[in-house]
Every structure is written in C-alpha cells, then in structure tokens.
Amino acid sequence: MARLPTLTPITSSWMHELMDERRVLNQLLEKHGSPINIHQTDLMQKNFELYLRVFEEEGLKNKLFFARKANKTKGVVRKAHALGMGIDTASYREYMQCLEMGIPASDLIVTAAVKNRELIEKVIKNGSLLVLDNEDECLQVQESAEELGKNANIAFRISGFIVRESKLYSRFGFDLETFGSFVDENFFNSNKFDHLIYKGLHFHLNGYSTEERSLALSQCLELSEQLSLKGFKTEFIDIGGGILMNYLKYETEWDNFSLQLRRAIINRRDPITFENQGLGLQVFGGSLLGELKTYPFWNYLFKGDFLRKILYHKNSSGITLAQHAKSLGVEIRMEPGRSMLDQVGLTVSRVAFRKKDSRGDWLVGLEMNMTQMLSGSADFMLDPFVLYQNEDAEGEAAEVYFTGAYCLERDVLLKRKIALQKLPQVGDLVIFVNTAGYMMHFFESSAHLFPLATNLIWNRSIENSKIDLAHFQNDDNH
Numbered sequence: 013m014a015r016l017p018t019l020t021p022i023t024s025s026w027m028h029e030l031m032d033e034r035r036v037l038n039q040l041l042e043k044h045g046s047p048i049n050i051h052q053t054d055l056m057q058k059n060f061e062l063y064l065r066v067f068e069e070e071g072l073k074n075k076l077f078f079a080r081k082a083n084k085t086k087g088v089v090r091k092a093h094a095l096g097m098g099i100d101t102a103s104y105r106e107y108m109q110c111l112e113m114g115i116p117a118s119d120l121i122v123t124a125a126v127k128n129r130e131l132i133e134k135v136i137k138n139g140s141l142l143v144l145d146n147e148d149e150c151l152q153v154q155e156s157a158e159e160l161g162k163n164a165n166i167a168f169r170i171s172g173f174i175v176r177e178s179k180l181y182s183r184f185g186f187d188l189e190t191f192g193s194f195v196d197e198n199f200f201n202s203n204k205f206d207h208l209i210y211k212g213l214h215f216h217l218n219g220y221s222t223e224e225r226s227l228a229l230s231q232c233l234e235l236s237e238q239l240s241l242k243g244f245k246t247e248f249i250d251i252g253g254g255i256l257m258n259y260l261k262y263e264t265e266w267d268n269f270s271l272q273l274r275r276a277i278i279n280r281r282d283p284i285t286f287e288n289q290g291l292g293l294q295v296f297g298g299s300l301l302g303e304l305k306t307y308p309f310w311n312y313l314f315k316g317d318f319l320r321k322i323l324y325h326k327n328s329s330g331i332t333l334a335q336h337a338k339s340l341g342v343e344i345r346m347e348p349g350r351s352m353l354d355q356v357g358l359t360v361s362r363v364a365f366r367k368k369d370s371r372g373d374w375l376v377g378l379e380m381n382m383t384q385m386l387s388g389s390a391d392f393m394l395d396p397f398v399l400y401q402n403e404d405a406e407g408e409a410a411e412v413y414f415t416g417a418y419c420l421e422r423d424v425l426l427k428r429k430i431a432l433q434k435l436p437q438v439g440d441l442v443i444f445v446n447t448a449g450y451m452m453h454f455f456e457s458s459a460h461l462f463p464l465a466t467n468l469i470w471n472r473s474i475e476n477s478k479i480d481l482a483h484f485q486n487d488d489n490h
C-alpha cells in the first residue's frame with residue numbers, strides 16, 4: 013500500500029506543554045466529559061499586533077473588531093477587548109453578553125444577518141453601530157428610533173463590486189450600482205430616515221481573494237467621495253473579515269496531498285479519504301473535474317501580509333488605497349475572526365472503541381460527534397495527535413478513520429485516513445489542534461441529547477509553572 017500523505021500542523025509550545033501533561037488532560041476529561049475545548053489566549057496578542065503594525069506603517073487610522081462568531085467563549089472576547097479591539101457581534105445574545113461583560117457599547121458593532129426588533133432596540137438604546145443590509149432594515153431601525161426618541165448610528169453594507177468587468181455576487185448588502193439612487197431618494201431628497209445617522213461603509217467578502225478585497229475597498233473609497241459631495245461624511249470603511257491564516261508547516265505536504273487525492277480518485281492509488289471522497293474533485297466521463305473545496309490550509313500570504321496586499325493596491329490614479337484612505341481622512345476597520353484565533357485552541361477527545369469496518373478499514377470511535385469539530389469547508393486538514401495512555405505498549409502501525417457518536421454514516425470526524433504509529437487503545441486521547449476558529453462551535457449541536465462540549469480557558473498568568481487543574485477556568489457559555 014502506498015504511504016498516506018501527512019499534513020503536519022503548525023503548533024505552539026503551550027500545546028506541547030499541555031500534551032506532555034497527560035495526567036491533567038485525563039483529569040479534565042474525567043471532570044468535564046469528552047470532548048473538551050481548551051483555549052490559551054496569549055497568542056491573540058501576536059495576531060492582533062501583526063494587523064496593527066500594518067496600519068501603523070502607513071499612519072492609517074484604524075479600528076479592529078474581533079468577529080466573535082468564530083468562537084463563542086467569553087474568554088476570547090475578553091482577551092480581544094483587553095488588547096484594544098472592538099467586538100463584532102452577530103446576534104442579540106452575542107451583543108448582550110458583551111455588554112454584560114462590561115464592554116462599552118461604543119466598542120461594539122452589530123453585523124447580524126437578521127436583526128429582530130429586540131436587538132435593534134437594544135442597540136439604539138445603547139448607541140452602538142448597526143451595519144444595515146437592506147431597505148427593510150432601514151425602515152425598522154427608523155421606526156424603533158422614532159419610538160425611542162433616539163437616533164441610530166448606522167453603516168451600510170455594500171456588495172456587487174466590479175471585479176474584472178463582472179459583478180461579485182453576494183446575498184448580503186446594498187448593490188453598489190443602485191446604492192447611489194437609493195440614498196438620493198431616501199436620505200438626501202427625503203426625511204424618511206431622519207433618525208439614521210450615517211457613519212460609514214462596510215463589506216465582507218466570501219472567499220479569500222486580496223484582489224477582490226482591494227477592488228471592493230477602492231470602490232468604497234470612490235463611493236465615499238461621491239457621498240461627501242452630497243453631505244454624507246464617511247468616517248470609516250470596514251473591510252470585514254476573511255483574512256487568511258496558515259495552518260500547515262510544509263507546502264510540500266500540501267502539494268503532495270493534493271496530488272495523492274487526485275491519484276486516489278482516478279484509482280491510481282488506494283483511497284486516502286473516506287469512501288474515496290474527492291473533497292470537491294470528481295471524476296466525470298473519465299476526466300477529473302472540480303476543485304478542492306477545503307479552506308486553503310497551506311498558503312503563503314496570510315494575516316499581516318494579506319492585509320498589506322489589500323491596502324498597498326494601487327488605484328487607477330496610481331496611489332495606494334492606504335494613501336487614498338488617509339487623504340480622505342477615512343478610518344479603515346476590519347473584523348478578523350478566524351485569524352485572530354490562530355494557535356489559540358485545541359480539542360481533546362477520548363477513544364471509545366476500535367473496529368474494522370466491512371471494507372477492512374480501521375475505525376477509531378471517539379467520544380464526540382461531527383458537529384464538535386466541523387469545518388464549513390469540505391474537511392479539516394490537520395493531522396491530529398494521539399496520546400497513548402500506555403506509551404510502552406506494543407502495537408503495529410495503523411491507518412485509521414476517526415468516527416463520531418451521531419447515528420449517521422457520515423459522522424466521520426476527518427475525511428482523511430490518518431497514519432498512526434500504532435492503533436490507539438480505548439481511553440487513549442486524540443488531540444485536534446488549532447480548532448478555536450469556527451471548528452469548535454460554529455456547527456455544534458446536541459442531537460441525541462449529547463451535552464455540548466465544555467470550553468476551558470487555560471489561565472497561564474497563575475504564578476506556578478506546574479500545570480494544575482485549578483488553572484483551567486470553565487467558560488460556561490452554553
């Protein structure tokens with residue numbers, strides 16, 4: 013059998029320190045059940061500073077908002093705010109919790125895709141910024157503001173940017189092409205929305221193209237100039253999130269994986285994924301079609317450099333977007349979620365059973381389910397770590413799929429077959445690293461009445477080098 017491709021994750025020293033403390037991990041699982049999510053928030057500072065440095069290089073006014081939808085724990089929100097970030101909230105509970113944590117309303121923005129009356133009223137009363145998506149939202153905000161006898165701070169979400177002569181589709185936002193006439197009619201030539209106080213423009217793009225983000229920013233800067241001629245001062249343009257991060261150590265492994273997957277699905281080698289799934293690739297009429305539909309787990313341009321590429325793009329007048337924004341006095345905002353959580357979390361699970369399926373493949377059943385570590389893309393592509401309770405026990409190398417507790421054939425935690433130095437035993441631990449961004453919470457559910465996983469914050473500031481149970485604080489946010 014050909015060797016399985018490996019995908020070695022980038023890890024941090026705290027992860028290895030913890031993995032060296034099997035005793036503590038066992039105690040934590042004993043106490044909280046399996047799986048547990050462990051967060052160590054120190055590295056958020058480094059992630060934040062990478063962005064800050066880019067803005068400071070240009071002396072560009074900026075404000076960063078942590079998109080808390082990427083992870084529900086209060087601990088990461090608290091850390092983001094302590095670093096000086098605002099918080100981007102996407103629901104009533106996300107918003108209210110931030111207020112309850114003592115985060116000032118002026119540091120909160122609301123980009124929720126659906127804003128009910130309760131949320132709108134709370135935000136208006138507190139004076140936070142609402143990012144509006146459509147005319148109905150404008151009407152509801154106007155109505156609530158009138159009733160409350162207050163004004164509402166608003167930004168408009170814009171979409172439909174022109175890239176290479178075609179329009180970028182998004183279900184979100186006001187279409188750029190018709191936005192001018194919308195504001196003329198409803199704001200400049202009417203009092204219809206006189207309780208809405210315009211502050212700025214916003215976009216968030218699907219995918220990870222710097223070119224598309226540059227062109228969107230450039231078109232928003234032009235729009236802000238047109239609006240200012242009519243009397244609307246744009247204080248900021250918010251470029252949203254979707255800033256890439258890099259999960260993998262080696263480009264060569266990523267390339268090899270891609271090659272081996274192609275070979276496997278045209279039957280040139282044995283399968284490397286469950287049921288020989290193509291993860292977006294497929295064979296049709298003997299040809300290989302489609303593309304890998306996973307997050308680009310290895311990439312060379314990420315975080316600060318990704319942002320730099322957007323801001324240093326030159327517009328048609330030959331000046332960079334950073335210079336353009338500066339000359340207009342416009343603050344640039346952004347809402348990173350995933351990339352702020354790079355190296356911040358891991359998920360620990362316990363082996364429940366091992367068995368061979370009817371194809372002869374090893375399945376390692378874990379005490380967790382697919383929603384407790386589910387990627388929005390076709391798979392999560394990082395090799396996990398296995399902590400053997402008895403390291404000295406003999407065992408043969410094994411190739412396995414990790415399976416979960418839901419009654420679905422597709423509850424396979426990683427679609428990739430993983431090569432292990434030996435088959436785990438019942439009770440051994442499997443650790444998935446770098447799961448804090450979206451993997452832990454975004455899709456989690458409690459079908460079969462399984463409880464949701466416990467989220468722990470590993471508090472390193474406690475003066476004691478020995479890792480102890482008492483350092484792990486339950487975030488308790490179900």
Ligand SMILES: Cc1ncc(COP(=O)(O)O)c(C=O)c1O
Binds near residue numbers: 351
């Ligand atoms: C409006 C908005 N802002 C920010 C983000 C965060 O994006 P990311 O976590 O990719 O940085 C999202 C993600 O969906 C979003 O919808």
